[in-house]
Amino acid sequence: MYTELHARSAFSxxxxxxxxxxxxxxCSAHGMSAMAVLDxxxxxxxxxxxxxxxxxxxxxxxGAEVTSAFGxxxxxxxxxxxxxxxxxxxxxxxxxxxxxxxxxxxERDDLAGLHAGLICLTGGEEGPLAAALASGGIAQGTECxxxxxxxxxxxxVYVELQRHYCREEEARNQASVEIACKxxxxxxxxxxxxxxxxxxxxxxxxxxxxxxxxVLATAGRLLCLNxxxxxxxPPEMERLFADMPEAIANTQxxxxxxxxxxxxLGYEFPKYPTPQGCSQMQFLRERAYDGMRDxxxxxxxxxxxxxxxxxxxxxKLDLPGYFLIVWDIVRFCRERNILVQGRxxxxxxxxxxxxxxxxxxxxxxxxxxxxxxxxxxxxWPDIDLDLPSGDQREGAIQxxxxxxxxxxxxx
Amino acid sequence: MFMSFACVYIPDFLVQAVVxxxxxxxxxxxxxxSGTPPLWSVVAANPAAFAAGxxxxxxxxxxxxxxxxxxxxxxxxxxxxxxCMRSESQEKAAHAALLDAAWSVSPRVEDTAPxxxxxxxxxxxxxxxxxxxxARELTRCVAAIGLAARIAVAANxxxxxxxxxxxxxxxxxPAGQERQRLSVxxxxxxxxxxxxxxxxxxxxxxxxxxxxxxxTLQVSERxxxxxxxLSELARGTKQRALVLAQASSTFTEEMELDDAVEExxxxxxxxxxxxxxxxxxxxxxxxxxxxxxxxxELQPSFEKxxxxxxEDLRKKPEMKQYEKLLTxxxxxxxxxxxxxxxxxxxxxxPPSAPIQKIYxxxxxxxxxxxxxxxxxxxxxxxxxxEITIARLAKLVGEGNLGCAELLDSHRPESFRxxxxxxxxxxxxRRAKSAMKSNNNSETRATVTALRVTRPPQAVRxxxxxxxxxxxxxxxxxxxxxxxxxxxxxxxxxxxxxSWHQDEWDLEIEFVPVGAQHRCAPSRQNAALIDSPQxxxxxGNNCERIDKKTEHSSSQRGLYxxxxxxxxxxxxxxxxxx
Numbered sequence: 005m006y007t008e009l010h011a012r013s014a015f016s017x018x019x020x021x022x023x024x025x026x027x028x029x030x031c032s033a034h035g036m037s038a039m040a041v042l043d044x045x046x047x048x049x050x051x052x053x054x055x056x057x058x059x060x061x062x063x064x065x066x067g068a069e070v071t072s073a074f075g076x077x078x079x080x081x082x083x084x085x086x087x088x089x090x091x092x093x094x095x096x097x098x099x100x101x102x103x104x105x106x107x108x109x110x111e112r113d114d115l116a117g118l119h120a121g122l123i124c125l126t127g128g129e130e131g132p133l134a135a136a137l138a139s140g141g142i143a144q145g146t147e148c149x150x151x152x153x154x155x156x157x158x159x160x161v162y163v164e165l166q167r168h169y170c171r172e173e174e175a176r177n178q179a180s181v182e183i184a185c186k187x188x189x190x191x192x193x194x195x196x197x198x199x200x201x202x203x204x205x206x207x208x209x210x211x212x213x214x215x216x217x218x219v220l221a222t223a224g225r226l227l228c229l230n231x232x233x234x235x236x237x238p239p240e241m242e243r244l245f246a247d248m249p250e251a252i253a254n255t256q257x258x259x260x261x262x263x264x265x266x267x268x269l270g271y272e273f274p275k276y277p278t279p280q281g282c283s284q285m286q287f288l289r290e291r292a293y294d295g296m297r298d299x300x301x302x303x304x305x306x307x308x309x310x311x312x313x314x315x316x317x318x319x320k321l322d323l324p325g326y327f328l329i330v331w332d333i334v335r336f337c338r339e340r341n342i343l344v345q346g347r348x349x350x351x352x353x354x355x356x357x358x359x360x361x362x363x364x365x366x367x368x369x370x371x372x373x374x375x376x377x378x379x380x381x382x383x384w385p386d387i388d389l390d391l392p393s394g395d396q397r398e399g400a401i402q403x404x405x406x407x408x409x410x411x412x413x414x415x
Numbered sequence: 416m417f418m419s420f421a422c423v424y425i426p427d428f429l430v431q432a433v434v435x436x437x438x439x440x441x442x443x444x445x446x447x448x449s450g451t452p453p454l455w456s457v458v459a460a461n462p463a464a465f466a467a468g469x470x471x472x473x474x475x476x477x478x479x480x481x482x483x484x485x486x487x488x489x490x491x492x493x494x495x496x497x498x499c500m501r502s503e504s505q506e507k508a509a510h511a512a513l514l515d516a517a518w519s520v521s522p523r524v525e526d527t528a529p530x531x532x533x534x535x536x537x538x539x540x541x542x543x544x545x546x547x548x549x550a551r552e553l554t555r556c557v558a559a560i561g562l563a564a565r566i567a568v569a570a571n572x573x574x575x576x577x578x579x580x581x582x583x584x585x586x587x588x589p590a591g592q593e594r595q596r597l598s599v600x601x602x603x604x605x606x607x608x609x610x611x612x613x614x615x616x617x618x619x620x621x622x623x624x625x626x627x628x629x630x631t632l633q634v635s636e637r638x639x640x641x642x643x644x645l646s647e648l649a650r651g652t653k654q655r656a657l658v659l660a661q662a663s664s665t666f667t668e669e670m671e672l673d674d675a676v677e678e679x680x681x682x683x684x685x686x687x688x689x690x691x692x693x694x695x696x697x698x699x700x701x702x703x704x705x706x707x708x709x710x711x712e713l714q715p716s717f718e719k720x721x722x723x724x725x726e727d728l729r730k731k732p733e734m735k736q737y738e739k740l741l742t743x744x745x746x747x748x749x750x751x752x753x754x755x756x757x758x759x760x761x762x763x764x765p766p767s768a769p770i771q772k773i774y775x776x777x778x779x780x781x782x783x784x785x786x787x788x789x790x791x792x793x794x795x796x797x798x799x800x801e802i803t804i805a806r807l808a809k810l811v812g813e814g815n816l817g818c819a820e821l822l823d824s825h826r827p828e829s830f831r832x833x834x835x836x837x838x839x840x841x842x843x844r845r846a847k848s849a850m851k852s853n854n855n856s857e858t859r860a861t862v863t864a865l866r867v868t869r870p871p872q873a874v875r876x877x878x879x880x881x882x883x884x885x886x887x888x889x890x891x892x893x894x895x896x897x898x899x900x901x902x903x904x905x906x907x908x909x910x911x912x913s914w915h916q917d918e919w920d921l922e923i924e925f926v927p928v929g930a931q932h933r934c935a936p937s938r939q940n941a942a943l944i945d946s947p948q949x950x951x952x953x954g955n956n957c958e959r960i961d962k963k964t965e966h967s968s969s970q971r972g973l974y975x976x977x978x979x980x981x982x983x984x985x986x987x988x989x990x991x992x
Contacts, residue, residue, distance in 0.1 A: 169903035169917075206908055220909050224823030230903040 006238035007255040009040040010079055010194035015049030018215040021199035021208040024053035030200035032060040034237040038259045040065035042079050045108055054266040065262045070094055073109040076135040079125040082264045087121020094118050115155050124156045125164040128196040137179050146183050162192035165251050167244045168232040193251035198233040205231030274408055276328035284324040289315055295358030307367045310354040314373055330387050331359040336403050342396045350387040352376040419536040419546055420572045424565045424579035428530035429459035432509035433499050435561040436670055446478050449501035458501055467496050504669035512696050516556040518662055519699035526660040533572055535657055550585040560695050573653045580604045593651025598624030605645055623649040664779045668692050675714045675769035683758055689775045690750040703746035705780035711737040712772035737766040744836055745797040746780040752798045759805040804835055825906050826914055864992035871986035886923055893923035915980040924971045
């Protein structure tokens with residue numbers, strides 16, 4: 005049974021013509037149990053693809069095509085949570101190297117130490133193997149694949165084969181098969197999907213024109229030779245690779261190896277540096293009670309009950325660090341006479357009121373805490389702070405950078 | 416050192432402009448009339464016409480008593496004075512030609528009036544010598560464009576202008592003698608209003624000397640600032656700076672015809688005259704022609720007039736336009752060659768109605784400079800080559816001649832015809848030989864050539880397990896020994912002529928079938944041809960091969976065939992060499 009492991013969504017800006025939901029729906033329509041979306045230099049489409057695929061019981065594999073310093077792209081599939089973390093780090097490094105939007109390049113050294121949990125494919129016409137074959141024939145192609153094996157490990161490299169009824173591609177496939185035999189690597193059939201259905205190739209052609217600043221009449225060979233980059237059904241792919249059944253079989257095997265989904269994200273909020281011997285929860289409770297005394301006085305039983313209830317839920321969801329960081333930012337602003345005010349659903353929280361983050365008494369006004377934080381809803385809390393524009397706002401941002409690290413904070 | 420200025424003045428400019436367009440008129444007395452019909456009156460005449468009794472302001476009817484209107488059919492009635500309509504287009508062209516003649520001598524030229532221009536002679540002594548020589552050169556250049564000029568050289572612009580207007584031929588006025596030389600001229604040479612001249616006449620002031628002797632203060636009291644200006648002009652002391660004209664690289668000549676021209680012969684005569692004038696102007700500026708654009712205003716068709724409503728008939732009928740562009744591969748200045756090329760173009764695609772007016776514009780470029788190498792074979796003369804190409808284009812059609820240029824498209828066999836260019840061909844050959852030497856020196860890759868069949872030949876294909884199993888080509892059967900494909904291509908989906916093809920590379924073994932065998936496909940048969948003549952030649956060739964191969968054994972070859980999804984048919988694209 006074939007599984008498509010190299011698809012591109014519209015989040016590969018102007019290089020993909022279908023949104024993740026369309027890809028997931030087409031995958032389900034073809035009876036495929038799983039599919040991987042590898043967008044260009046990002047995992048932007050992954051959450052939508054995961055949500056859409058989850059609804060129709062399709063396993064959503066995550067990956068990305070990461071642009072190298074030489075222009076070609078590493079197609080990387082995420083095998084585990086560590087792999088996802090490494091992929092995100094690689095993309096961050098790549099983007100930071102140029103500092104310009106939409107650009108980036110990954111040096112080979114970047115991959116050292118960040119390859120764990122990742123599977124590397126040799127790619128299609130934009131992959132490393134095609135570039136090596138074009139510049140130095142089979143010898144250089146073999147060397148290229150050998151280097152990929154050294155980087156990712158022999159078990160984590162698959163020699164990719166694509167068939168779009170194109171002469172040049174078939175010549176590349178023959179060379180790829182020869183290299184795979186020489187290095188004893190598994191073959192993997194993919195279709196390098198750029199759109200869900202054949203009729204969407206027209207949209208991709210228009211996108212190609214926009215990307216290259218052409219009109220359809222002058223785009224010439226920038227456009228695809230034929231509309232074969234749609235999601236093909238397993239029988240169609242099996243017929244296409246009838247001479248290489250192992251390439252089809254390996255898609256199932258590789259899909260089974262890819263354990264990671266966005267459900268296993270394992271995200272943790274950053275930790276607040278508490279004084280020695282004091283846990284984050286304990287520190288938060290102390291700050292909340294201190295604030296409660298200031299706001300409500302010591303004998304407001306209703307407020308105390310509400311705060312205790314909220315603190316219990318915060319502890320259960322392991323969120324004390326988040327509240328402490330927001331409290332820290334507010335405290336910093338107050339010390340420097342920077343006007344700061346929490347707003348939105350956070351005003352429903354008595355803890356936020358007690359910590360001085362918001363200015364509205366949710367107990368007195370009988371506001372509903374669950375609008376802000378609910379165990380059933382399974383969403384992250386979101387506290388918005390209003391700051392004055394200009395230097396004071398910048399001062400607050402710089403404080404967050406300095407205290408929590410440049411890569412751990414974002415305005 | 417005094418500055419020197421030369422003024423070129425064209426006397427009877429209106430007459431000369433007309434004669435420049437129609438030189439045959441210059442031999443007889445000529446009166447130029449203008450005005451709104453039927454109130455035509457004489458606005459200019461040549462000395463012969465004045466001698467015959469013509470006066471300015473005479474009506475056309477009065478002049479007609481002296482002669483006949485140009486273009487009249489009855490030549491027996493023609494007498495000494497001819498009447499011609501004033502032509503603003505010819506005046507414009509004559510003025511432009513005059514400026515070009517001036518620029519051929521000096522780069523600093525003032526466009527003073529339609530009949531007057533002034534040149535700065537600073538620095539020209541090293542080129543032409545004395546002021547007399549410069550004046551002679553100017554006379555020659557102006558004569559070359561078909562005009563007769565009066566030329567005056569002086570240290571003062573206004574003095575030069577008045578001397579040119581007042582004295583015939585060439586006048587050189589040394590510095591310091593301006594007042595003395597101008598003194599004899601009548602006050603009529605001054606460019607001022609008629610009322611002022613009338614006042615001077617009433618005062619008894621007839622010459623510039625008399626005007627110069629009048630005290631400036633009193634003249635100013637009576638004639639104001641204009642009086643002071645005229646006084647300074649008469650003394651030759653009026654100073655001003657030269658207002659430089661901007662040179663243009665586009666040259667235009669126009670000709671309005673009294674009788675519409677329908678046939679190519681008389682049209683060629685007129686085009687030749689315009690080309691002569693253009694080339695003379697270009698030569699004066701050391702330019703050559705890069706492209707010639709000819710625009711004809713055509714007579715409105717009779718049918719259109721017939722259908723037009725009465726109200727519309729009162730309006731001026733709208734002229735139809737016809738335009739031809741002659742682009743040259745190299746800049747040329749030979750009027751005869753240009754005329755031949757234009758004639759060939761017009762023969763291939765003549766205008767649909769008689770021609771009423773001709774506009775001819777030349778885009779100028781620097782003349783061609785050729786440096787032939789000692790060991791480089793001389794190529795064909797570009798002018799002759801262009802004429803040959805134009806003749807061929809007339810035979811085979813404009814779009815069917817030139818060099819084939821591949822288009823940036825996935826569509827197989829997509830190309831367009833571009834202009835044949837010797838230089839480009841030479842470069843291409845050089846590049847090809849360089850590539851060949853590279854291939855020799857480096858690793859030699861296997862090159863597969865495809866002998867393309869144009870137009871593609873229809874074949875019949877029997878499929879076997881989703882791939883071609885048997886092919887019938889030109890009546891003979893071929894068994895597919897090996898197949899590779901399909902190689903799918905499609906495109907141009909946004910156009911009407913979209914395409915979608917599945918190509919196959921096939922190794923086919925053709926087996927002759929006794930008497931049914933006519934012609935096995937062969938290299939000689941698959942030719943790079945697309946014209947009907949050559950196709951028939953190929954067909955003959957096919958018959959000859961038939962006789963030769965009739966008794967031969969089976970023939971195996973590697974072919975490229977394709978299935979056209981839109982036409983739903985199989986075709987042979989070519990044979991691998």
